[in-house]
Amino acid sequence: MTVLVFGARGYLGGAVKALYPGALAPSVDIADSAAVCAALDQYKPDVVINAAGKTGRPNVDWCEDHKLETLSSNTLGPLVLLKACAERSIYWVHFGSGCIYAGDNGGAGFTEEDTPNFMGSTYSRTKSWADGALREFAQDPSHPGGILLLRLRMPFEGTKSPRNLLTKISGYARVLDTPNSLTYLPDFFRALSILVEKRAKGVFNAVNPGPISPYAIMERYREIVDPSHQFERLTLGDLPQVARAVRSNCVLNSSKIQRETGNVFRTGEEAVEEALEMLR
Ligand SMILES: NC(=O)c1ccc[n+]([C@@H]2O[C@H](COP(=O)([O-])OP(=O)(O)OC[C@H]3O[C@@H](n4cnc5c(N)ncnc54)[C@H](OP(=O)(O)O)[C@@H]3O)[C@@H](O)[C@H]2O)c1
Numbered sequence: 001m002t003v004l005v006f007g008a009r010g011y012l013g014g015a016v017k018a019l020y021p022g023a024l025a026p027s028v029d030i031a032d033s034a035a036v037c038a039a040l041d042q043y044k045p046d047v048v049i050n051a052a053g054k055t056g057r058p059n060v061d062w063c064e065d066h067k068l069e070t071l072s073s074n075t076l077g078p079l080v081l082l083k084a085c086a087e088r089s090i091y092w093v094h095f096g097s098g099c100i101y102a103g104d105n106g107g108a109g110f111t112e113e114d115t116p117n118f119m120g121s122t123y124s125r126t127k128s129w130a131d132g133a134l135r136e137f138a139q140d141p142s143h144p145g146g147i148l149l150l151r152l153r154m155p156f157e158g159t160k161s162p163r164n165l166l167t168k169i170s171g172y173a174r175v176l177d178t179p180n181s182l183t184y185l186p187d188f189f190r191a192l193s194i195l196v197e198k199r200a201k202g203v204f205n206a207v208n209p210g211p212i213s214p215y216a217i218m219e220r221y222r223e224i225v226d227p228s229h230q231f232e233r234l235t236l237g238d239l240p241q242v243a244r245a246v247r248s249n250c251v252l253n254s255s256k257i258q259r260e261t262g263n264v265f266r267t268g269e270e271a272v273e274e275a276l277e278m279l280r
Contacts (some may be wrong), residue, residue: 003196004045006030006054006081011163012095012155014184016049017080036084036208036268047118047196048092050081053127058072060123061244067122070103074126082137089144091199093192098153098181099129099248109181109211109253110130112203120246135233138202146201151194153252154167156271157185166275169214174234174242179211179253184271191261200260205252210267217272224276 006011008025017023026039030052040048054073056062060069063070078094085092100116116128131149138147156165169175188206195204215233222229239247256263
């Protein structure tokens, strides 16, 4: 199986390269249609994985001041891939975001059938616009290769990567106490490999069941990793004091991906425990 990954130098793209060590990783702007088509024609991949996108540094507030670059990478690029892969009947995977919802949908979590309801930041809008187009074509016969759209949220794992959610929130003086759906990367990459193997198509919420708040995670962090760690509670109402762009806080329903992968996602609580033990 020839896998080609876009965005291989990023946090998630690097992990895709680790999952598929032989994967091709051309340095191509995904919004540049001619360059994308040339790469696909040269390498003729069986599977394309798009881990490219603008996430902002140090955080998504960056996207508010770089709207065109964000639009180009997060919306235009995926549309270029949609067309280029369809024309060549190539199966491809896109890393979408769950940050296109707000709330917990009455406790049930949002399913893949629910219309996104959060458009509060440039990052979320550009991800949502791509999500809408990919959803339309994911299983459509006019895209003969098929699309697998995986929506992640706040990825975390047991390393000290600065991109790991646990690293980020352990550096915050005030930590949000609202439960959120999260993606544990070891579970996510097991799911990715299963879904790619069976060429699954469609939209999947790629999160662990059982939302958990960053504040609750840091309470466990203090118990397991660093008893001297200090932090304070941040409520949803206080969030605008520390973040410029409005942040999505949401719970997604993960039943569909659990059915399709044989329950590879552990509960959020179990996943956090494992990651914290690894950090310790
Ligand atoms: N990490 C998260 O919290 C999270 C959550 C949900 C979804 N996702 C999605 O997952 C994807 C990867 O996220 P990540 O955390 O791995 O981000 P990342 O560490 O910022 O990596 C993204 C990579 O894509 C590259 N890139 C940006 N625009 C590109 C373009 N037009 N063409 C080719 N490469 C481009 C970036 O290069 P430059 O640095 O040069 O721009 C970077 O190497 C993104 O689409 C993101 O929206 C991430």
